[in-house]
Structures are given as structure tokens and as C-alpha cells.
Amino acid sequence: MAAELRRPERTFTIRQLCLEFKCTPRALRFYEDKGLLSPARQGLNRIYSYKDRARLQLILRGKRVGLSLAEIREILQLYGKGDGGAAQNAKALRKFRERIVAFEQQRADIDEHLAELRQACARLEAFLEKSAPDLLVSAAEMAPPPPSGRSSTDRRLASPRHA
Amino acid sequence: MAAELRRPERTFTIRQLCLEFKCTPRALRFYEDKGLLSPARQGLNRIYSYKDRARLQLILRGKRVGLSLAEIREILQLYGKGDGGAAQNAKALRKFRERIVAFEQQRADIDEHLAELRQACARLEAFLEKSAPDLLVSAAEMAPPPPSGRSSTDRRLASPRHA
DNA sequence: CGCTCGGCTGACGTAAACGTCAACGCGCCC
DNA sequence: GGGCGCGTTGACGTTTACGTCAGCCGAGCG
Numbered sequence: 001m002a003a004e005l006r007r008p009e010r011t012f013t014i015r016q017l018c019l020e021f022k023c024t025p026r027a028l029r030f031y032e033d034k035g036l037l038s039p040a041r042q043g044l045n046r047i048y049s050y051k052d053r054a055r056l057q058l059i060l061r062g063k064r065v066g067l068s069l070a071e072i073r074e075i076l077q078l079y080g081k082g083d084g085g086a087a088q089n090a091k092a093l094r095k096f097r098e099r100i101v102a103f104e105q106q107r108a109d110i111d112e113h114l115a116e117l118r119q120a121c122a123r124l125e126a127f128l129e130k131s132a133p134d135l136l137v138s139a140a141e142m143a144p145p146p147p148s149g150r151s152s153t154d155r156r157l158a159s160p161r162h163a
Numbered sequence: 164m165a166a167e168l169r170r171p172e173r174t175f176t177i178r179q180l181c182l183e184f185k186c187t188p189r190a191l192r193f194y195e196d197k198g199l200l201s202p203a204r205q206g207l208n209r210i211y212s213y214k215d216r217a218r219l220q221l222i223l224r225g226k227r228v229g230l231s232l233a234e235i236r237e238i239l240q241l242y243g244k245g246d247g248g249a250a251q252n253a254k255a256l257r258k259f260r261e262r263i264v265a266f267e268q269q270r271a272d273i274d275e276h277l278a279e280l281r282q283a284c285a286r287l288e289a290f291l292e293k294s295a296p297d298l299l300v301s302a303a304e305m306a307p308p309p310p311s312g313r314s315s316t317d318r319r320l321a322s323p324r325h326a
Numbered sequence: 327c328g329c330t331c332g333g334c335t336g337a338c339g340t341a342a343a344c345g346t347c348a349a350c351g352c353g354c355c356c
Numbered sequence: 357g358g359g360c361g362c363g364t365t366g367a368c369g370t371t372t373a374c375g376t377c378a379g380c381c382g383a384g385c386g
Contacts, residue, residue, distance in 0.1 A: 013362090024344085024345080025364095026343095043351095044365085045363060065269075065272050065276045066229055068342070069342075070342090086294050089290060093284060096287070099280055106227070106228070106229075106273060107277075109224065109227045110228050113266060114266050120255075121256060121263070124256040124259070125256065127252060128249060128253060132250075177332095187375080189374065190374065190375095192334085207333075207381080231372070232372075233372090
């Protein structure tokens, strides 16, 4: 049995995937309602294959970069019929290029904002250095790795809370 | 022209700003309800100063990079009391650094996704070049979608929803 | 004087992405 | 056979960022 767990037909329960990817069962069922996932069933229970797991990874990465579930579904559908007609592939290519353009735009916006923030930081640092150096915490000493035990700072920085 | 816009006595009606920045009066009033703008009044009518215009620019850029209105308001408030107490400036500095870290993370996510998309594009291009070169539209020319099927022009490309 | 135009103020509607709650099924275990 | 734990299906609630609609006001105009 233990050997079977590593074979490609390895399956997952909803809870296993939720634990692995830090999400809730409700979310997975919601993705299913929206057509992003369609796991097999044993009776009523959902059985996720390794392919479902891969799709879930794509969904979450898409969300991290700001795609809507509808957009992610489109892309997944295009991935899905990858070896179908050439016309479908052409459509997928168009979609992907659109995404690239959009992402590049978004990246440029971020860069612009970053530049502005850095400039604002520099101004504030200069000001504080003269008026109240005791309040100035240099940027160098941001995020020292914890020597042991738990980290003092909650590690949710990867995703700017929206949900 | 830019000097014209910055002249302190220059004011704007709600419609002028909406036209300039491609948004609706409803949106501007909404931002006001949320405390992001507070234009002067002539009777009931809103009168926007060049400072209000600058704030609006910041709001829209913040939205483009995925900030919620609440987050944008925080930043605007910190900007606002720039010459207040040194403690306030220190707090602003902390906030700004947090933002920088978050943005860098978001940028990294985008870069990752971009790399993946480009790779997928390359695969599709190679495939199409062999199977159906007639369907291959080079990346240089971005043509409108074919007559078959509906157009999906209703999507605002640069704005992630999340928030 | 009537009428439209732009603006204003509520008040309600909407879409996305889930959270929360209720009620129930099923296997297991003592 | 009663309870626990995991799972399921609705159904309703929530937040964000507005859209839409109704109704009112003052300015201008023919």
C-alpha cells in the first residue's frame, strides 16, 4: 500500500489538498462549481487526481498574480484541449499573448509605484535622520532570520490580503 | 500645459477629471465617501483643486497595482500629515517599506508567470509553425479576433479584481 | 413658463470569491 | 446505538467597488 502512494494514480482527498495549499474545502468546491476543477467521485466524495492537483496549483498561481477565476478557467480550458485542433491552439496563443501584454503593463505600473515609494522613503529617511535619529530603523535590519523557535512576524506577506 | 495643470488656482469640475482619467462621477463620489478625496464645494457642487487631481492620480495608480481603496486611503493619509510629528513620519516610513516588500513580491510572482506564459507561447508557436502556419499570427501584429464567436472586449486588462 | 442639462443625494443592485451555518450521510469504535 | 470525524449539499451572509435609478436643485434658453 505504501508503495502505491507514490504511483501516478495517486489520489488526494479534499482535506489533503487544502492542507498542502493552505486553502479551505469551501474554496475547492467553489472552484468546482465554477468549472475550474472536476474531480472524480466515489459515491459523493471527491477524489482528486494528480492532474487535479496540478490544475489547483495553476489556479492558485493565477490568483496570486491577479487573474479572476473566469480568466483562469479560460486558460485551463485552453490548456486542456492542447492537442486538439490547431485553431484551438491558435486561440490559446492569442490568449496567452494578451496575458503577457497585460502582465507587462501591470509590471510597469508596479515599477513606477516602487520608484515613487523608494523616493518617498529616501525623503523620510533623510528627514528623520536630522529630526529624530532614534526613531530611524535602517532598512538593512529588516527581517532578521529567527535564531530558533517561532518567527515573531506573521508570514502572510506573499499575498496582499484581499479575500 | 503641465504648468497649466499645476497652477494653484486651477480647478476642475467632476466631469473634467472623469474625462481626463477615464472614470465616472460615481467613482469620484465613491472615493469621497470613502475618505480618499475631499474636494471643496461651491454650494453643492464639487470643486477639485490641482491637489485633488494629484490625489486622484495616486488613487488610480494604486488601483492599477492592486491596492484596495482602504490601503490607498492609508497611504494618502500618511502623505497628508507629512510635516507632522516625527513619530508619524516613522510610521509612514514603516508603511512604505511594507508596501515595497509587497510590491517586490508581487513583481516576482508576475515575472514567474510571465516566464511560464512565454514558454507556453514558444511551444505553441513551434507547434503551429509545423501543423498550420497559416494560423500563425506573429507576435508583432495584434489583429482583432476572427468573426466567428463573440469578442471579449469588455475586460479591463490592467486591473486585477481581487480587492 | 416650460424644458433640458449637469450635478447632487440617497437607496438599491451587482459581481467576485468565498465564509458561515444548517442539516444530513457514512464509516467506525467502544 | 450513540457519538465523533470527515464529507456532502444547499442557502444565505459579507466585502469591495462601483452601476443604476429615482428624485430634486439651480442655471440657462427659447
